[in-house]
Amino acid sequence: xxxxxxxxxxxxxxxxxxxxxxxxxxxxxxxxxxxxxxxxxxxxxxxxxxxxxxxxxxxxxxxxxxxxxxxxxxxxxxxxxxxxxxxxxxxxxxxxxxxxxxxxxxxxxxxxxxxxxxxxxxxxxxxxxxxxxxxxxxxxxx
Numbered sequence: 001x002x003x004x005x006x007x008x009x010x011x012x013x014x015x016x017x018x019x020x021x022x023x024x025x026x027x028x029x030x031x032x033x034x035x036x037x038x039x040x041x042x043x044x045x046x047x048x049x050x051x052x053x054x055x056x057x058x059x060x061x062x063x064x065x066x067x068x069x070x071x072x073x074x075x076x077x078x079x080x081x082x083x084x085x086x087x088x089x090x091x092x093x094x095x096x097x098x099x100x101x102x103x104x105x106x107x108x109x110x111x112x113x114x115x116x117x118x119x120x121x122x123x124x125x126x127x128x129x130x131x132x133x134x135x136x137x138x139x140x141x142x
Contacts, residue, residue: 010061017084025104026097026117027053032089046089049079054104095119
C-alpha cells in the first residue's frame, strides 16, 4: 500500500507524460522501442518487438507490461516494458484478444496451435488500403 503523499506526488509528476494506445492482456501489439546506437549518446534507432501482452500492470511510475513472442527456432522471448519509459516510442495494437485472465503466464507452457488466442481483428489500416486500391481501380477503368 502506498502512502497518500507519494500517490499525490506521482499523479502530479506523471500527468503530462504521453499516453500509449489502450491495450490489455491478450492483445497482440507491436512496440516501437528506441535503442542507443554505439557509444554516441545522441544516436538512436527504433527496434520493433511484436507479440502477445501476457501482463499489464497499471500504476504511475511503476507501471509496466510484458510482451511475449516466439522467435526463431521456437524459443519464447519475453520483454518487460515500463509504461512511462522515454524509450517506448509507441505501441500499435494489431489485434485485440479475447481472454478471461489478467495474467497469461499459462502461455509459457503451451506451444504451437495450443498457444493461440482468439482475437477480434482490428482492420483499420487494412480497410484504408482496400478503399485506396478500389478508388485506384475505378479511376483506371475510366
